[in-house]
Amino acid sequence: MSGGVDSAVAAARAAEAGHDVTGVHLALSRNPQSYRSGARGCCTIEDANDARRAADVIGIPFYVWDLSDRFHEAVVEDFMTEYAAGRTPNPCVRCNERIKFEAVLERGLALGFDAVATGHYARLETGSDGLVRLHRAVDPAKDQSYVLGVLTQHQLAHSLFPLGDTAKDDVRREAERRGLAVAAKPDSHDICFIADGDTAGWLRDRLGDGSGDIVDRSGEVLGSHRGTYGFTVGQRRGLRLDRPAPDGRPRYVLDIEPVSGTVTVGPRESLRVDAIEATSPRWCTAVPSPGADAGLRCGVQLRAHGEEYPGIATVAGDRVGIELLEPASGIAPGQAAVLYAGTQVLGSATIASTRALIPS
């Protein structure tokens, strides 16, 4: 229970469904005293109190579990390593994979619980084969199946997502009806462990100044920067280039080379990619079978709340090659490529590289 409206209603629904529910708030920050101003995060004292009050109203026991050390190792350090390597990680995916549905789940199972229920917007369906399948939520605006695509069958079999069939507005109304004070609490958006939302500044404090050149596709130096971690492929703002492009059109980050510290920029059309190489796949049910050579027709989502592209995936061990049948734009290595069959999530892999539609 994060202290937000979704997990509160999820807990209430699980309790109402007859489960023996215990509320758990995760202390993920080593400095819980740090109040976030503005948008609220997941690990402040205020949020812990909101979660506690929700548990009171629902009538379930409530505890705070300190997972700050594991969170730091598995999520925060990974976040820094990924940025240092020129990639753009999704810490929520990592947190689901390693904290909520691993550390919490394994501890819960050992203590005698059967499942972890969360306020994620996604649906689970158990087939006649006994396998649990993950599907997109009914509310497309809130669907969070993308950040859950890393969950394996073991994890899904011990998960409950009570909100998957409901629209967010209805969840808020239900919270109000249930007397939960968090009914109108704003959604959290930013990265919970970066209190002021300044990701580049946070990374600079930890990774140091890593200045380098900003170049165009021909290698001509257009400017300089204070660290490659301030950039994401597809980014347009904050390049601070003195000279406009010859054709006067905006320029975008095309590539990040962390070793030399070079950030390459270019026109929008150069962002378009038609193939993706992804690694470390995790499959929700099993490795997709339809002949590795023939490839697997599927939908591909390449960022949180991004659109789905038709594609053909080829699985070879730890690598997944994805041919996109429609080009995608601004695809950042480090993000998850999540494969869908209809509304069903097949699995998730980490984007390692992309192939530009227009060779530079």
Next chain:
Amino acid sequence: MTPPSGPLAYLDHAATTPVYPEVIEAMAAQLAAVGNASALHGSGRAARRVVEESREMIAAAVGSRPSEVVFTSGGTEADNLAVKGFLWARRKSDPRRTRILSTSIEHHAVLDPLRWLQTDEGSEVELMPVDSAGRLDVDALRASVERDPGSVALISVMWANNEVGTIQPVDEVVAIAARHAIPVHSDAVQGLGQLPLDFAASGLDAMTIAGHKIGGPVGVGALLLRREATLVPLLHGGGQERDVRSGTMNAPASAGLAVAAELAVKGQPERAPALAALRDELIARVLEAVPDAQLNGPPGDARLPGNAHLSFPGCEGDSLLMLLDAQGIECSTGSACSAGVPQASHVLLAMGRAEAIARGSLRFSLGHTSTRADVERVVEAIGPAVQRARAAGVTAMAGERA
């Protein structure tokens, strides 16, 4: 998880105690009465009479003069008043007196004011070590005093530790301090009602007591303050309580504290051995059920009669607490934390316990409502709970390696 079965086994008396029915009665009567105890009319005089009679009852119970009872809002305020008030007053009369000597196992109500005096008030705070049973190293204290007695403003040593129950050698501390006329304060919040306690005989200059640890209400306590002692107050205002603690006198709370103190002290000679027997049975049978569990603090008469503090290797204390709580057995992992985030106890670390062991600890504290049935509940539940918590702990570590 199975729902709680049977009656509650409340084994957290060191956190707070069930209020005596007599206390509720006395307080209710006063809550219904009007009158500011400082007012000069009949209602005021009646309220004042309640406060002063309460003061006399408390004085009789703890062995002080009535004028030596300074009512406060509780133990934390009394500790703050003693530590800060003595430092400020002693430093004012001699600017060399900037050192405060205390122990590394004090309650946060003493430790945190000390830390603040060090960072913000230029004091030098020296926290004396304890042995592996949690008892103050008296030689270290003596050496520290003798090094430069003229610079010591105050010594503060708790009567008995709130976590592991170790009774401290306060008489030896008083003897060391007396040679140099250094005032000594003791937080006796855990001692009152559990141990025989006599303020005058103790030789202390100040002693903290709190209502809710002895069957009284929360929100009231007292600093017993020797008549000759001068303190700089924390709260300035109407000049109540010898001008040491301003604020409208609280007749209902005073009455509640007085009745509780009387009951706690009167019942102590009979209750303490009974609790000690229950405690020893609890410790012995838990160690039987979980052979590798370890008792923290000394055995027998050197610890509070109501305190059983045990470490369970391989377990997270909060896993154990949750599993027992689900069965209606209420205990503690040590001192509570405002954010609800468990920290390894500073007391156990000071006693030389490894952090992992410290985090796997439970405190069962018995008091005036404890029964043999409570002990039975713990003995039945602890083995399976430890087994589960151990599995959870091991899983967590395996996950970390993956």
